[in-house]
Amino acid sequence: MKPSFQAAAFASLVSLCGAVFATEYSAPEALVAPSSFKGVHGLAVDKQGRLLAGSVVGNSIYQVDIDSGETSVFIGPDQGQADDIAIGPKGEMAWTGFYAGQLLIRDNDDAPIRVVATDLPGMNSLDFNDETGQLYASQVFLGDALWEIDPTGSEAPRLIAKDLGGFNGFEVGSDGWLYGPLWLKGEVVRINPADGQIQTVATGFGTPAAANFDSKGNLYAIDTLSGLLKRINLSSGETTNIAQLSSSLDNLAIDSQDRIFVSNMADNSIQEVNPATGKVRLITGGKLAVPAGLALTEDGADLYVADVFAFRKVDTTSGEVTDLRRAHGSDAEYPISVGLGKERLLLTSFSTGTLHVIDRQDNKTLHMIHGLKAPSGAVELSNGDIVVSEMESGKLLRLSGGSLDQQQVLSEGLQGPVQMILGHDGMIYLTEIAGFLTRVDPATGKLERLVSDLQLPEGLSETADGKFVVAESAAHRLLLVDPATGTKSVLASELPIGFPAGPGMPPTGIPTGVAVAADGTIFFSSDIDNGLYRLQPE
Template structure:
């Protein structure tokens, strides 16, 4: 999934030197705006693989958050064991020698760190294998041999040298998405994500043998002490027990959709992760009783837009990576509209509102999805786009698409135009992350050009752009106040700035978002990574999504 952003970074250095600054905003005193945290921070930016440490602590890996976090199963207290960017873990396991070993999905690496990290001691990260984009699941056999699979950016089984001395050896390919698995003896047991089945592989003679079916999308399978299989269905949220001989299955418990992985403790307790909730659940294997160890209201909050209600007030629409969610502007209540993997939702990263539609974009999925804001019904989907960052509805019925590659181009709503046919309205923007119309005539858009540190106005007829304001530190998100001023989040400083789009006269709204916004991407990803969302509701209040800490804050004029 690696993309090259060296050209954009180089262009950004050159562009930054030419842009006038927003000195007025930088030096002005903070206005009388009250900051309230409406949704509290949470530890996980999506949680995936799980492992149980020798002392019973549950370890959870986060790909997007790029961390391995330890959670006390009794108190729910969390601590970072391997921090970003090294901790980018889709799956993880405790090795026979005590090391933590994990798959770095985005970087295509298998990594390891000494067990000293569990004691809070600093230790170097060792790379055991490289060149495996989308490397997903892994486990050791009883003899200490290490195996791993790719599922989404490839479909193969590998043996990995635990010392890192020799390259990964491919054993099988085209299995059907062999996801979260466990090895006992020399037999690997796991789910086939794309086939809805459970399977096993004899590692001495690698062949896939299915033994259970009837799953919508099986995400993980682990073994109980008696050899029974515990498996997850990410679509239905079911945790099932499966007889490995007959394939007969019974439901242990049912959780919400978007389940990712599981681990079984020494006492038989089942631990389950949910991507969309940043949650780890404890399941009693006998009764099916569940206990929430840790959970967040949001997963990976990104783009945000406020939509007025007919009777007054606003509803916030949020791209939350593993879910499309709304937040009531009056009560703060969070409602799921759709979840990834349990629906057609494709990992939304930004959200806009135009032409009566919610437009969700995902540079990872390469698409734009359109929804009815009132009913949550999907109205259309345009895919095969080149890393879209944001979208609007053009007056001629096409989509206007902003891309991570620095272009704005039009795309047909039926997806008929291939990327090569999409003639750009503008090129050479530097890491743009957000665009909004400059006015009701739709003659131009304002764009947050994050890499160049500026806001620009781009005419849609292809005329030269105008620099609105510059000398900003990684501005992300863009919205308009009732008085016509624009607001953005300066993610490099954690400040919220307001400015007149004609004079560039600015106001410093808040300095209180440092550590909440500006989640950094790993090497090879768009540096803006998860666009920071900012929105203005009908009352003129400013809302900011915390992509680093999972929070949602509101800034209200006193």
């Protein structure tokens, strides 16, 4: 599953090597190592034996060396936004543009890319019938339908069925039926593409994500909730556990040698599973998925990371990463920002319109507030009220009451609020897409723009002496801003931040997070290579 960014509400690489930094700071150091992808989803093995992987947020299709794990961009932005990939009988490659609502095809490596279907938001899974060349594709999450697509693009898609329950990663069987999971119903089914007839194949899944056949006709499926890879007996519907993996599984592919490859969106990983022995080998992976917003504990010992496909904590000394929540293995809803209250953690997701309030002591969910308009940040006031910034509406909302069900507009007229913090002086500070560092009085809602002409400012953190570090993502640098004078100075430039937003994403794409410790150490997240970095004062 992918976050359903509210695209209609928004107008729509640099290497760390050679980074330039102020003399009072050390060069950026990776606290958590970079990794490939930005969440990894659809997998396919083509006629040449190449393992291909799609990343929706990464807006690219990657080629992965099965032996070494080396990864390279195969088709990049903006045409590479692939949720799933399928190889046709003639070696053609097709893929789904999830947010773009497109299905794209390339007949071979040297052929041009053709868009053969449009205006189908949530294009998710697809597969060819190897005997007939027919192509099928499903909408999931932003739609719920199954289509036959003309590979030439000359005829309009034919609707096979709708309101299925999320027909996710499917494959055409030897009988011509389509076999795959119903994400929302916990079942694996088969669908007759001629008339849309549905038959249950197997039940008992938490959240089934994909199903594929091997060369012998065995059907395998993954359960993203439990992290299990299972084999399904087509005659009885009984399932056999093949391998225990981690939750947040997304897709699988099986090659001509019947090796099974499984993607995990929370770990940026692809694993190879031997179906005979259940042995698992990591091909490539990372400790973080898509690090965005950061919050530093009062003692500076830990960083909370809104990691989109997970919520995590990082030890600032060792770089050790602890999972607090994983997508589809918990109640996490694609967190993009994290705020630190006295006793609560405040996660926001502009993709699902959610404020998720968590108890800091026992990690239990206290509140899940839905229906917000692309919330981009949250802060806790001294009386326990929570202020949420809405990127879509340009408003700050004040939530109060025991269930946070009392809502009032604190301030409005903001031009794309991104990151928001509570200052040492009790004032609210935030960055705006339009290029502002802004202060808002939480008592009156009075709005004052302190600095302008910033180049897509995102992450924001206050230093011990009342200045602000701002991640200026469009310029790939960190600035130090004095709110009293408005003066700006560059702390570090040519940083691995500022990955361009893909189709359907807000202008920020994945916002860069920033946190500053009491000793002046600066931490920032990278939306280029998915690492977590620190700059230490000399």
